[in-house]
Amino acid sequence: MQRPDFSASYLRKTADLIASHPEDVAMSQAVGANFYATGALEFLILKQEGLRPHHVVIDAGCGSGRLAVNLADYLEGGYVGIDVVPDLYRYAERLCNRPDWRFYTAPGTNIPEPDASADFIVFFSVFTHLLHEETYRYLQDSVRVLKPGGKIVFSFLEYVIPSHWSVFESSVQDTNPGKVLNQFIDRDMIRGFAKRLGMVVSSIHDGDKPHITLDRTITFDDGREVSGTYNLGQSVCVLSKPVDHKSYIGS
Numbered sequence: 001m002q003r004p005d006f007s008a009s010y011l012r013k014t015a016d017l018i019a020s021h022p023e024d025v026a027m028s029q030a031v032g033a034n035f036y037a038t039g040a041l042e043f044l045i046l047k048q049e050g051l052r053p054h055h056v057v058i059d060a061g062c063g064s065g066r067l068a069v070n071l072a073d074y075l076e077g078g079y080v081g082i083d084v085v086p087d088l089y090r091y092a093e094r095l096c097n098r099p100d101w102r103f104y105t106a107p108g109t110n111i112p113e114p115d116a117s118a119d120f121i122v123f124f125s126v127f128t129h130l131l132h133e134e135t136y137r138y139l140q141d142s143v144r145v146l147k148p149g150g151k152i153v154f155s156f157l158e159y160v161i162p163s164h165w166s167v168f169e170s171s172v173q174d175t176n177p178g179k180v181l182n183q184f185i186d187r188d189m190i191r192g193f194a195k196r197l198g199m200v201v202s203s204i205h206d207g208d209k210p211h212i213t214l215d216r217t218i219t220f221d222d223g224r225e226v227s228g229t230y231n232l233g234q235s236v237c238v239l240s241k242p243v244d245h246k247s248y249i250g251s
Contacts, residue, residue: 027064039066055119061126065092155234
């Protein structure tokens with residue numbers, strides 16, 4: 001059976017939003033709303049994991065720039081944002097106004113950047129929309145691009161989180177063949193992938209339990225404010241590349 005063209009769903013969804021909403025609203029809705037709040041949480045996760053201004057970040061599935069805009073006044077090192085929807089990353093490029101940063105169309109499940117060139121590679125709400133084989137291919141290439149000691153940070157959905165289960169139930173009810181894919185990941189699969197790739201699972205955080213230390217009050221679209229510690233909503237995994245990394249693929 002041929003794989004459904006999920007990227008067409010994302011392109012169509014974005015085009016529909018742009019046609020029916022003001023640009024800023026469409027760009028927020030395209031990445032799940034709460035543009036600034038979610039972007040701030042993602043940024044604080046990276047800082048908590050050791051992100052420093054001189055680091056190089058590759059933002060796979062950068063969308064309309066909710067993480068990028070939070071990095072714009074902080075990151076002095078390089079930034080690369082890639083996404084399958086040009087309308088999204090072009091908006092991010094304009095919003096960030098960083099001529100030294102690069103944005104381009106994601107060319108499948110590889111990252112066309114030099115070996116050992118990035119300190120952080122992030123996939124927020126990306127593996128949630130890919131087949132497991134595609135996720136593994138992305139991780140394979142990420143290991144190549146990541147510097148020794150660098151980190152891969154990704155968010156994911158899992159069945160044991162009550163709020164995630166509702167996403168699955170909605171997918172069960174939606175029989176539209178052109179719907180956006182919502183993929184779930186098992187923690188055993190993460191550990192298995194990490195072992196094959198020679199990576200270390202540094203941490204996994206439940207999507208519904210506070211684990212992000214906030215240095216500010218974060219305001220959501222509905223006016224709700226949070227401070228202290230909070231969670232992303234999706235679960236978060238951090239993989240670290242050992243300094244003496246060797247490929248375990250095929251072992």
